[in-house]
Amino acid sequence: MKGFRSIAMFVCGFVLLGTANAGAVLDAVKKRDAVRCGVSSGVAGFSSLGSDGQWRGLDVAVCRAVAAAVLGSAKKVEFTPLSSQQRFAALQAGQIDILSRNTTWTLSRDAGLNAHFTAITYYDGQGILMHKRFGVKSAKELNGAEICVQSGTTNEKNLSTYLGTQGIKAKAIVYDNFEAAYKAFFSGRCQAFSTDVSALIGLKTSQSGQPDDYVVLPEIFSKEPLGPAVQRGDDEFFAIVKWVVFAMIEAEELGVGKENLEQAMAGKNPAVQRLLGGAEDLGKPLGLPKDWVVKVLQQVGNYGEVFDANLGKQSPLKLERGLNALWTQGGLMYAPPLR
Amino acid sequence: MNFEFLNDPAGFGLSEGWLQIAFDSPYWHVLLAGLLNTLKVALPALIISTLLGLFIGLGQLVRHPLLRALCKGYVNLFRNVPLLLQLLAIYFAITQFFPIASQAWSLGDSFFFSKSGLAMPAWGGDTPVRGRFSIEGGWVLSPEYLAVLLALVVYTAAFIAEVVRAGIQAVKPGMRQGALALGLNNSQVNRHVVLPLALRVMVPSLSNQYLNLLKNASLGVAVGYPELVSVANTAINQSGKAVECVLIILVTYALLSAVASGLMNLLNTRVNRGAL
Amino acid sequence: MNRILWVVLPVLLAPLVWALLDWAVFNAVFVPNLQACQQAAGQGACWGVVAEKWRVILFGRYPLEEQWRAGIVLVLWSVLLFATAARVFKARHGFMAWSLVLPASAVLLATGAPTNLWGGLPLTLILSTVGFGLAFPLAVLLALGRQSSNTWVRSVCTAYIELLRALPLVTVLFLAAFVLPLWLPTGVLGEGLDLFTRVLLTIALFSAAYLAEVLRGGLQAVPQGQGMAAKALGLNAFQRNMLVVLPQAIRACLPSLTNSFVTLFKECSLVSIVALFELTGALSLALAGDVLWRSFYLEGYLFIGLVYWAYCFGLSKTVK
Numbered sequence: 001m002k003g004f005r006s007i008a009m010f011v012c013g014f015v016l017l018g019t020a021n022a023g024a025v026l027d028a029v030k031k032r033d034a035v036r037c038g039v040s041s042g043v044a045g046f047s048s049l050g051s052d053g054q055w056r057g058l059d060v061a062v063c064r065a066v067a068a069a070v071l072g073s074a075k076k077v078e079f080t081p082l083s084s085q086q087r088f089a090a091l092q093a094g095q096i097d098i099l100s101r102n103t104t105w106t107l108s109r110d111a112g113l114n115a116h117f118t119a120i121t122y123y124d125g126q127g128i129l130m131h132k133r134f135g136v137k138s139a140k141e142l143n144g145a146e147i148c149v150q151s152g153t154t155n156e157k158n159l160s161t162y163l164g165t166q167g168i169k170a171k172a173i174v175y176d177n178f179e180a181a182y183k184a185f186f187s188g189r190c191q192a193f194s195t196d197v198s199a200l201i202g203l204k205t206s207q208s209g210q211p212d213d214y215v216v217l218p219e220i221f222s223k224e225p226l227g228p229a230v231q232r233g234d235d236e237f238f239a240i241v242k243w244v245v246f247a248m249i250e251a252e253e254l255g256v257g258k259e260n261l262e263q264a265m266a267g268k269n270p271a272v273q274r275l276l277g278g279a280e281d282l283g284k285p286l287g288l289p290k291d292w293v294v295k296v297l298q299q300v301g302n303y304g305e306v307f308d309a310n311l312g313k314q315s316p317l318k319l320e321r322g323l324n325a326l327w328t329q330g331g332l333m334y335a336p337p338l339r
Numbered sequence: 340m341n342f343e344f345l346n347d348p349a350g351f352g353l354s355e356g357w358l359q360i361a362f363d364s365p366y367w368h369v370l371l372a373g374l375l376n377t378l379k380v381a382l383p384a385l386i387i388s389t390l391l392g393l394f395i396g397l398g399q400l401v402r403h404p405l406l407r408a409l410c411k412g413y414v415n416l417f418r419n420v421p422l423l424l425q426l427l428a429i430y431f432a433i434t435q436f437f438p439i440a441s442q443a444w445s446l447g448d449s450f451f452f453s454k455s456g457l458a459m460p461a462w463g464g465d466t467p468v469r470g471r472f473s474i475e476g477g478w479v480l481s482p483e484y485l486a487v488l489l490a491l492v493v494y495t496a497a498f499i500a501e502v503v504r505a506g507i508q509a510v511k512p513g514m515r516q517g518a519l520a521l522g523l524n525n526s527q528v529n530r531h532v533v534l535p536l537a538l539r540v541m542v543p544s545l546s547n548q549y550l551n552l553l554k555n556a557s558l559g560v561a562v563g564y565p566e567l568v569s570v571a572n573t574a575i576n577q578s579g580k581a582v583e584c585v586l587i588i589l590v591t592y593a594l595l596s597a598v599a600s601g602l603m604n605l606l607n608t609r610v611n612r613g614a615l
Numbered sequence: 616m617n618r619i620l621w622v623v624l625p626v627l628l629a630p631l632v633w634a635l636l637d638w639a640v641f642n643a644v645f646v647p648n649l650q651a652c653q654q655a656a657g658q659g660a661c662w663g664v665v666a667e668k669w670r671v672i673l674f675g676r677y678p679l680e681e682q683w684r685a686g687i688v689l690v691l692w693s694v695l696l697f698a699t700a701a702r703v704f705k706a707r708h709g710f711m712a713w714s715l716v717l718p719a720s721a722v723l724l725a726t727g728a729p730t731n732l733w734g735g736l737p738l739t740l741i742l743s744t745v746g747f748g749l750a751f752p753l754a755v756l757l758a759l760g761r762q763s764s765n766t767w768v769r770s771v772c773t774a775y776i777e778l779l780r781a782l783p784l785v786t787v788l789f790l791a792a793f794v795l796p797l798w799l800p801t802g803v804l805g806e807g808l809d810l811f812t813r814v815l816l817t818i819a820l821f822s823a824a825y826l827a828e829v830l831r832g833g834l835q836a837v838p839q840g841q842g843m844a845a846k847a848l849g850l851n852a853f854q855r856n857m858l859v860v861l862p863q864a865i866r867a868c869l870p871s872l873t874n875s876f877v878t879l880f881k882e883c884s885l886v887s888i889v890a891l892f893e894l895t896g897a898l899s900l901a902l903a904g905d906v907l908w909r910s911f912y913l914e915g916y917l918f919i920g921l922v923y924w925a926y927c928f929g930l931s932k933t934v935k
Binding site for chain 2: 134160187
């Protein structure tokens, strides 16, 4: 009898502990009434601080969308700029709720660093940026060149593997942090710079002063799926972030966005109605209000709108959708059904 | 806390160093390379800063007012500006004002100065040549290395100059006069009387400065010179093992300091031989 | 030799000095005008970059509208610091002045912005002064403990002092930045200690080791007779130390204490490596992201070099 009681207490305690854990981040977010978002200190198009003190970018939009869904307002976000060295430590230590910092989803990070990647917001690849003065048309001509790259990132490893397998005898000059690496490139210390293509174009546009003097070499040599990560241990928060991203993609697929939200809400399309919280309550399983998708679309927009504003046609970067187009248009953006 | 990760492949490389690092080199190998890089910059810095400090310290004591003022000015300037700032400024100057590698300044045909550093002929006869993109071959001192070396030298020399000055001024004038009275000429007095006595005062302070220089080499992390702290920093980011890596840095520096203190203690004993 | 120097040195120096003056003063641009600066590039210094960016350089990320608070703290603390170093007040008055100013400034700054936004020169002042103030009592305990007859106390104190003096400040700051948050998870103290507090405590713990060594020298300068006489008068250990031995020890090593403070002031620049934007870090905040003004980084470095130099040289001059 005694044994049974202690086992029962143990199980109860375990269950209570389990439920106490699941939701720790979400509870803290609700109590604090703000989402703490770890971003970069300035990557054009993904997260950068404007001179008006406002953060902008794709990664920033994801955090704002989560805040809109959970707390009702996209303004309730606290941004913390983090270097690559600090990003996982900050997530592990619980200093941020979401790491939205154009971080590549890899096995070692997902499994080893206590980071739980939620969804892919941008399919990127790695490339090489050079000044046109060298007249280089392909990466295969880079024998003897010095290529700046950030150390301890997938970029460094991919570059080294690529150079090794292609037999290109270039030297990788590694820097601790991203800023030092691209500053060294733009100051002329190295002749080339390698990182994700989206970042290359962003840097070319915002950091060089003469974007037309620089060219991204045609070879793309890695898979860099970028997306937000949360800390392991809170399954509810994990699900929320994941489905916020999927909702934004699904909204674009269904043709609903910030611009035509009113008409869509008044419309008759059952899929749209379900998404916007008309017929089914998609919020209840996630612990969110019924109209969470409406709030997200109203205050942030659907994936296409966010892409265009930060990375595409309406931004200085003018990136093509490419792999980031909807699956119906030849790209990889495919949201599981929201029902 | 477990240290097994040290045998796992590190997955990142270093731009320079005496040890060759491949991507599958284990963490301990990469950390060792970092330690060697620390020594690679600290040891030459020790020697050069001592020489420079000696020169400037003595310069504060000559009779020529302009030289004296210059040396005093040097000391007052470089002792009162943080080392980090000096390091960043020197690194900036090198990467900003030197030409790009394909347009390097050359001294003769074998020494090339550029943003990619200083290229010089290697011991084995490998001479640097201009390539399409940069200087190929030879022995290259990277701008990061040069910046750390120069900053350490300039900063520590200012302190060593003060130590030298204080040491020489601590020798009682009576000693000097007594030696002169005994018939020794000026240079003999300096070599056999003033110098040994001054050394007794200088060595403890000098050892302090050397230990400081060793610790200050850790600032290489600020300009991307891959010394121990910088490498451990990247290792923390890669492996997630913050506690273990920081512990490794702490233990290594404690050991380095202990060795350096021990050596300086030996020197101290030698210098005080025959002291009353 | 003297005569050769009289000729050679001025000949070598004069063109250098002239070129320097030319660059720094005569051809320099003092207004925050980008075109003028770019035209003068190479021939004249662009001090306009300081005129343009001084607010970010001096105050870091502290919000623009609230910078008056940081300005007040800056002026007040600088004045108080120089006054204390020059021993304008008696010890008691100085103590009272600081105990009033410290909490008042903390409140003033905290109501303007959370600590992760504090930066620039006020941050340097706060970290070094408060760090020194926190380190001092600990250093006293360590120095006394090192002399204690109790072996255990003596070895612990000696170990602490020797260990922390063997380590570079950068590595200890890494401890504070990376390791401490893992050991003090967010649940423990509300949201956990913020980076500023952790770094401040680390600086205090680190300086305490160095200060303890300085105090040891001061304690050794106090004649043994003082302690014995105090004991004979019936004072217990605490009173003996506080009223008789320590005041004399501190007076004996005051110059070294001031030197230690100046060293600490310079070392605070290292917190830029762990992403606290004191003066050196604030400069990179101001210029690194700005493509247009970035070419005038050198003038920025010279400006903050001048600021540091003014404080350090000034403080070391109060040591007489």
